[in-house]
Amino acid sequence: MNIIDNDLLSMQEARILVENAREAQKKLATFPQEKLDEIVERMAEEVEKHLKELAKISNEETEYGKWQDKYVKNHFVCEYLKNKLKGMRCVGIINEDKINKTMDVGVPMGVVIAFPPATSPVSTTIYKALIAIKSGNAIIFSPHKRAKNTISKTVDILIRAAEGVGLPEGAIAYLHTVTESGSLELMKHKDTSLIMNTGVIEMLDKAYKSGKPVIYGGNGNGPAFIERTADIEKAVKDIITSKNFDYGVVSAAEQSIVVDSLIASEVKQELIKNGGYFMTEEEALKLGKILFNQDGSPDLELIGKSPQFLAKKAGFAVSESVKVLISNEKFVSKYNPYSREKLCPVLAFYIEDDWMHACEKCIELLLTERYGHTLVIHSKDEEVIRQFALKKPVGRVLVNTAGTFGSMGATTNLFPSMTLGSGSAGQGMTSDNVSPMNLLYIRKVGYGVRMVNEIVKTVNYKEDSIPAILNGKLNVNEIDNYKLLESILKKVLQNLK
CATH class of the missing domain: 3.40.309.10 (Aldehyde Dehydrogenase; Chain A, domain 2)
Structure with a gap:
């Protein structure tokens, strides 16, 4: 008799998924924004054909809400979010100030682990997949047990569409054998970069204990x-x-x-x-x-x-x-x-x-x-x-x-989002309407525009201060370093004002 341990099976699958996602993300990180946009556009176009079907499947499986309203949410994500993402630069040089000689470079976080809720499984899954790929990240879904079939079907549609236009295999994936042990393995894996949890409160403490950054779209009492x-x-x-x-x-x-x-x-x-x-x-x-x-x-x-x-x-x-x-x-x-x-x-x-x-x-x-x-x-x-x-x-x-x-x-100009951050409550790292920009870190670039001597000259020192040191008249050891540093900081702060 074959005895299958689903926990072990799920944990092994989780490790393989993260390892594959990391390799896929390395390739994805080389894609220009234009290629990522092509993939996102194709995903939205393909899943849009299935929105009503997915709404009905979701309603039948979870027994939550009304399929007609779920269809509205699904359509909102495909239409509003897709349009909002057009023209948005997330990777590479995303901002350049030629006057002040600074640049911002968008860098993907890496591998994102996503927990969609049973209450809005289709719209949240589509949304997370679109913003992850838009920002050059790989994403692995841990389906909610009450919406497992719905989420799996949604992700399958997205994978087929994305890989058809060049998305590296493994960049979008989901846990097939869903257990708590498997979900924990996804979160704590060394190659996992970020956790996105939307309303799955039972996994929140475990997400924090993984030591990884957590974006939490919490429940509210508004x-x-x-x-x-x-x-x-x-x-x-x-x-x-x-x-x-x-x-x-x-x-x-x-x-x-x-x-x-x-x-x-x-x-x-x-x-x-x-x-x-x-x-x-x-x-x-x-x-x-x-x-x-x-x-x-x-x-x-x-x-x-x-x-x-x-x-x-x-x-x-x-x-x-x-x-x-x-x-x-x-x-x-x-x-x-x-x-x-x-x-x-x-x-x-x-x-x-x-x-x-x-x-x-x-x-x-x-x-x-x-x-x-x-x-x-x-x-x-x-x-x-x-x-x-x-x-x-x-x-x-x-x-x-x-x-x-x-x-x-939908009725405001806030970012179209299915994960509403609860960071103001100390839950998660942001209170934003979560967007692709929350899945990046910004690499700052600054060109030198002043010489060190120019900074020194802005401070009026006595004979026994920095100018004296620069002229070789005093030994550095003879200077009270603490007072000198304090004097420099005061002058620099005054000039900055």
């Missing part, structure tokens, strides 16, 4: 504040559309609404008009009990489910017209399920006296759970908007737009 000067009708439509999209699985979707008391009644009416359902206290209690497991983890079977499904599970019913379930709340606590991130169409609703109190409430919500992601403010008061931008511990502040779409760059 509130939306509707200030008294806001366009209420638009603000409410944005929030409902955002939270109902793909049944709330996008990490930047709004989790709570904080409203100025002056307009609270009008906002409530508008929410109901647009498909919001305010639960009774009893209904909210029932739903709150099932959103999370006893250990505090979310119930995976409730992620990306419709409001009707959630209500039925909790023991009450809502009409088919309902798009979002809303719970009236007063307090923020890690023990309050409505204060937490909910990857389903459920919102908390808070009322505050003014924008200052709302500001504090938003900070409370952000600090409760994995802060550092996204905050939305709806307002026409620029001073209030600026205060929110200055004070909130977040990676991005979105103004007068929907969280889901604004964060990924």
Whole structure:
């Protein structure tokens, strides 16, 4: 009888994949930007033919969200990201200042290990592959177990397209035998350069322990504040559309609404008009009990489910017209399920006296759970908007737009991205909308433009200082080196000012 140890098999496969990827990346590093662009263009063109099919496969395999909305996300990546990447220089000389005689040279990191989430497996996989190759990196995917077939099929399409126009074999790959041991081997391998983790929280600590740089696109607990000067009708439509999209699985979707008391009644009416359902206290209690497991983890079977499904599970019913379930709340606590991130169409609703109190409430919500992601403010008061931008511990502040779409760059001019950095929370190395530029290091080049003697002459020394040394009048050992260095630094800093 043959006994197969999947852990050992996965670890061995991981080692081979990284070794092959390193050799492929060495070849890739010699490609000019124009050749990399040709490969990226071909990948996007080919996978675009399969976007609807992949959306349906994803929905069937994961049972998260709506395939129609997943199709929109997939198309967004292929269209918006592809267009944004055109003309962007990532490798070679990417910036040159002929006046100041400096240059920036983009250098690929090397081999990137990527963890796509089960909530957006197709769009995130396509996005990561495109930005990796654009920046001259090799990339290996560790598929999420709940979306293994979807991610594998997506990567296979990308590989065929890319290798057909000259991508070195092994530059894009994925782990076929998926185990935790195999994923760990990918991360800690000596030839691995960078780890990109999008929302796979269970692998985050292990990524840090690998000792490699980590880009983490984390989950969020982002509130939306509707200030008294806001366009209420638009603000409410944005929030409902955002939270109902793909049944709330996008990490930047709004989790709570904080409203100025002056307009609270009008906002409530508008929410109901647009498909919001305010639960009774009893209904909210029932739903709150099932959103999370006893250990505090979310119930995976409730992620990306419709409001009707959630209500039925909790023991009450809502009409088919309902798009979002809303719970009236007063307090923020890690023990309050409505204060937490909910990857389903459920919102908390808070009322505050003014924008200052709302500001504090938003900070409370952000600090409760994995802060550092996204905050939305709806307002026409620029001073209030600026205060929110200055004070909130977040990676991005979105103004007068929907969280889901604004964060990924669809309704804003932020970089089109499916990995939204959470670096402001100390999770990962950046809070950017991650782009190819985050997968590079910049080699700085500076030409000499001044002689050392010119620097020395700018400092007014006494007879027993540097000029005396240069003229040979004093022995260096006779100089108080500490005081001399201090004098030089002071003068140089004054001149720089």
